[in-house]
Amino acid sequence: MAIKTSRSSANGSILIHTELCTVCGKCVEVCKDFSLIIKDKKLQVNPDPVFGCIGCGHCMAVCPNDAIEISGRTLKLDDLFELPTQKDAATYQNLLALLNRRRSIREFTDQCIEPEMIEQILTAARCSPMGLPPSDVQVLVFDSKEKNRAFAEDFCKYLEGMRWLVSPWFLWLMRPLWGKATHEVFSGFVKPLFKVYTEKMKEGINAVTYDAPLAIYFYGTPFCDPADPIVAATNAMIAGESLGLGTCMLGAVHPLIQQGKNAKKFREKHGIRSKSREGLFVIFGHPSVTYQKGIKRTFAAEDIYQQQ
Ligand SMILES: Cc1cc2nc3c(=O)[nH]c(=O)nc-3n(C[C@H](O)[C@H](O)[C@H](O)COP(=O)(O)O)c2cc1C
Known part of the structure; x- marks a missing residue:
C-alpha cells in the first residue's frame, strides 16, 4: 500500500x-x-x-x-539536473558569515521585492528536505506592503472577536486543563500580543507583519509532516539573507488561525487552503536599519548522549 x-x-x-x-x-x-x-x-x-x-x-x-x-x-x-560543483557551493565560512550577519529585521524601506527575487527565494525553499516526498508544504505569497497590511488589518479585526481566548475567566478555567507552562504562555505572551496587535493597528502601526514588502506563509496540508513548513521557511529565510534582504520569522499568526469556525472563515477569505499542524510566516524586505554588532546565541541545553 x-x-x-x-x-x-x-x-x-x-x-x-x-x-x-x-x-x-x-x-x-x-x-x-x-x-x-x-x-x-x-x-x-x-x-x-x-x-x-x-x-x-x-x-x-x-x-x-x-x-x-x-x-x-x-x-x-x-x-534530474546536474549537481552544482563543491567549488560553487557555499563554504562553511561563507555560510557562517551569512548566519552571523542575520538579525530579525522588522523595519523596511518602501522598495518592493521584484518577482525575480521572489522566485529566487521560492526556488531555494523548494530544495528543502521533507518528511516524505512529494512535499506537502503550501505557500501563500503576499507580494506587496499593501497586501500585507490588508491581511494584518483583517487579522486584527478577527482577533477582536477572539478576545475571550485571553480573558481572565477563560485563562482561569483552562489553567488546570492545559497546565502551568501553557497558562504562562497565554497570560505572559498571547494576552499582551492580542493587545499590542489590535491597539497598535488602531494607531495605524502594523505590529503583525510590519508592512513588509513581502511575506510568505509556509503551511502544510493535513498529510504534511509538521516540521516541513518550518524547514522550508528556514531555507527561504536563508535565501532572503543571501540576496541581501532583511528577514524575520513570524510565528504568532499561524496558531491563532487554526481552530474553530471563525478561523476557517478567515482562512477561506484569505486563500489559505487548509488548517495545518505547523506553519510560519517569513517577512522580507530591504532593511532600513543596520546592525553594528552580531549577538552570540546559545541553546537551552547541549548534552552529549551518554551511552548506557
Ligand atoms: C519560530 C519563530 C517565530 C517568531 N515569531 C515572531 C513574531 O511573531 N513576531 C516577531 O516580531 N518576531 C518573531 N520572531 C523573531 C524573534 O523574535 C527573533 O528571532 C528574536 O527577537 C531574536 O532576534 P534575532 O533573530 O535577530 O536573533 C520569531 C522567530 C522565530 C524563530
Missing part, C-alpha cells in the same frame, strides 16, 4: 534499463525502502519493499549510468 499524501496516492514506478545497469549496487545502498535488490546478478524490483517506492528519486540520482527511471508521486526523469 502506498503512503498517501495530498499529491499522490500510488507508489512510484521503477523502470530499470538493464542494458545500462552495471549492477554496481549504489541504488540498492541508497534506497531505504528496500525497493531494489540484486538477485541472480541482476538489479530487480523487490516484490516485498517496506512501503513501496516513495518517489524520493535517490536511486536515479545516484546511478552513474542513467539506468533507473522513477516516475509517479510527481517525480519524472526531467526533474
